[in-house]
Amino acid sequence: MTKMKLQYLGTAAAEAFPALFCQCDACRRAKAAGGKDIRGRSGLVVEDTALIDFPPDIYMTSLRFPIDLSRIRDIFITHSHSDHFDMAELEMRNPVAYCHLEEPADAPGIRLYGNDGVKRIVDWYAQQGVAGFYSFMETQYGGRYRAENGVVFTFLPARHMDSERSGIYMLESPAEGKRALYAHDTGVFPEETYRMLQGHRFDMISLDCCFGRLSAGVSGHMGLPENRETVARLREMGCVDEKTIVVVHHFSHNCGQLHAELEQEVKADGFLVAYDGMTLTF
Numbered sequence: 001m002t003k004m005k006l007q008y009l010g011t012a013a014a015e016a017f018p019a020l021f022c023q024c025d026a027c028r029r030a031k032a033a034g035g036k037d038i039r040g041r042s043g044l045v046v047e048d049t050a051l052i053d054f055p056p057d058i059y060m061t062s063l064r065f066p067i068d069l070s071r072i073r074d075i076f077i078t079h080s081h082s083d084h085f086d087m088a089e090l091e092m093r094n095p096v097a098y099c100h101l102e103e104p105a106d107a108p109g110i111r112l113y114g115n116d117g118v119k120r121i122v123d124w125y126a127q128q129g130v131a132g133f134y135s136f137m138e139t140q141y142g143g144r145y146r147a148e149n150g151v152v153f154t155f156l157p158a159r160h161m162d163s164e165r166s167g168i169y170m171l172e173s174p175a176e177g178k179r180a181l182y183a184h185d186t187g188v189f190p191e192e193t194y195r196m197l198q199g200h201r202f203d204m205i206s207l208d209c210c211f212g213r214l215s216a217g218v219s220g221h222m223g224l225p226e227n228r229e230t231v232a233r234l235r236e237m238g239c240v241d242e243k244t245i246v247v248v249h250h251f252s253h254n255c256g257q258l259h260a261e262l263e264q265e266v267k268a269d270g271f272l273v274a275y276d277g278m279t280l281t282f
């Protein structure tokens with residue numbers, strides 16, 4: 001059986017880590033440490049040709065690892081916050097003005113998927129003449145969307161924003177027989193999401209851990225206390241077992257912990273701590 005491949009772009013929250021302009025102890029230590037403690041804004045590459053989210057750091061991230069953005073055919077957006085969807089940066093994909101691509105002039109371009117909040121941004125840019133190099137499909141909860149690489153993305157409710165249908169994605173690869181859950185940005189899952197996950201066993205789950213060892217409460221984001229509760233609930237449901245890879249990701253400098261400290265914090269849990277450019281095959 002072949003394996004599914006996922007690669008993390010950035011692994012920080014909106015302000016990055018070290019955070020822009022910040023002079024806190026965690027940011028000072030991260031700058032001094034470098035390496036895995038330098039975190040850009042979050043996103044994921046799926047099987048080399050699809051993305052979840054399009055963060056503002058994607059240009060430098062693609063050079064650091066490297067990632068061939070010309071191969072990207074599908075982009076799935078979780079919500080409209082600027083650290084997850086930068087339409088101005090995506091405009092650089094326009095072959096008429098900004099790039100030269102080895103593809104026919106009538107090629108379909110990027111297929112962009114996003115919720116009602118993303119649609120409002122896309123519509124505004126279209127009014128300014130930014131169009132023609134992508135198609136757009138508005139995502140609905142429970143909707144299943146097949147990328148060109150064959151992976152099926154199912155849009156599930158997140159507990160993050162009240163002003164739009166923010167969501168997370170379940171990924172299923174029929175060819176590999178693999179299933180993953182990418183859950184950023186969200187607080188404790190809504191009951192509707194748990195109902196939609198029922199009956200699905202996951203090879204990998206990636207959970208929001210914005211607050212590190214601290215509790216985030218219920219809404220917006222999670223910390224390790226909520227991560228542990230979520231994993232326990234999914235285990236009870238049969239969605240997670242001893243073979244499931246559990247990754248924590250999307251860290252804010254407000255958690256106060258560097259990469260090695262986070263690894264030590266979750267050692268007993270068996271969780272992996274994501275870092276920029278980390279690749280998983282399973």
